[in-house]
Amino acid sequence: MATTTDEAYSSTMAVSKKVILITGVSKGLGRALALELATTYGHTVIGCSRDQTKLDSLHLQLSGVSPNANHLLLNVDVQRCNRSVEEFARIVKENELVPDIIVNNAGVVNKQGNMWEIDVQDFDNVIDTNIKGSANILRHFIPLMIPYNKGIIVNMSSDAGRDNTPYKMIAPYCASKWGIEGMSKSIAQELPKGMAIVALDPGVIHTDMLESCQGDLASQCQTPEHWYALFLTCFDNVSVSCFIFGIFFLFFSNSK
Numbered sequence: 420m421a422t423t424t425d426e427a428y429s430s431t432m433a434v435s436k437k438v439i440l441i442t443g444v445s446k447g448l449g450r451a452l453a454l455e456l457a458t459t460y461g462h463t464v465i466g467c468s469r470d471q472t473k474l475d476s477l478h479l480q481l482s483g484v485s486p487n488a489n490h491l492l493l494n495v496d497v498q499r500c501n502r503s504v505e506e507f508a509r510i511v512k513e514n515e516l517v518p519d520i521i522v523n524n525a526g527v528v529n530k531q532g533n534m535w536e537i538d539v540q541d542f543d544n545v546i547d548t549n550i551k552g553s554a555n556i557l558r559h560f561i562p563l564m565i566p567y568n569k570g571i572i573v574n575m576s577s578d579a580g581r582d583n584t585p586y587k588m589i590a591p592y593c594a595s596k597w598g599i600e601g602m603s604k605s606i607a608q609e610l611p612k613g614m615a616i617v618a619l620d621p622g623v624i625h626t627d628m629l630e631s632c633q634g635d636l637a638s639q640c641q642t643p644e645h646w647y648a649l650f651l652t653c654f655d656n657v658s659v660s661c662f663i664f665g666i667f668f669l670f671f672s673n674s675k
């Protein structure tokens with residue numbers, strides 16, 4: 420009898436447990452990923468967000484589905500200051516965890532408006548979270564991974580960071596995601612052999628962020644729970660991940 424894709428992944432993952440750091444796990448894509456990675460594959464999740472109540476409820480769920488994993492969820496604001504992320508990395512190290520994979524997922528979008536009408540603090544918040552927040556994570560976690568010469572970093576990008584033709588009223592968000600694309604390509608040239616980094620456009624998914632941009636139309640899009648299956652093929656199956664990330668890796672290496 421033919422095995423399903425899920426069965427094939429499960430058998431591979433049975434011998435390959437990973438430690439996966441995901442920022443922004445309180446809701447949306449980050450939460451769906453954290454739950455699925457722990458439930459189906461038994462991976463250990465290191466996560467953060469600024470909402471303690473949601474972190475507590477996620478921790479309860481994660482512990483229920485994979486009680487043997489040492490999940491670590493902390494209240495960390497990735498953009499507020501570099502120091503809080505430094506402390507986050509210190510605690511992770513103290514728990515003897517080293518991420519195999521980082522998903523720099525935490526992100527915000529501005530309140531829609533013409534660029535010249537957008538509140539300066541709203542603009543700053545988007546840049547500080549999406550670009551500087553991601554950089555804070557990488558600044559403190561890449562050094563934990565380098566001694567092992569392995570690790571994959573996924574920086575959440577967006578179509579808004581690749582093709583800005585259809586995107587009006589979210590100039591700060593577009594700028595931040597174009598920034599993520601450039602930063603990822605630059606870091607790709609700096610990482611040691613064995614490590615890879617990619618900017619990933621996840622597609623269009625019904626989350627709070629999408630609702631804030633599209634209102635009721637957002638409900639016509641896929642849910643985070645449907646979306647994760649596609650995302651996981653990017654790195655959960657060893658051969659698939661080698662293939663996909665190999666392509667990105669080659670692309671970035673060749674662009675040196």
Ligand SMILES: NC(=O)c1ccc[n+]([C@@H]2O[C@H](COP(=O)([O-])OP(=O)(O)OC[C@H]3O[C@@H](n4cnc5c(N)ncnc54)[C@H](OP(=O)(O)O)[C@@H]3O)[C@@H](O)[C@H]2O)c1
Binds near residue numbers: 447628
């Ligand atoms: N949904 C889409 O269609 C779509 C499309 C393209 C790209 N993306 C990207 O995918 C990522 C996830 O988006 P989403 O749709 O899942 O959004 P979401 O539902 O609004 O979730 C965003 C997550 O980021 C966290 N976060 C925001 N600011 C933070 C900060 N300063 N420190 C720590 N955590 C912070 C939030 O947690 P707290 O508020 O609890 O801190 C929340 O868990 C984003 O990078 C987004 O740009 C999404």
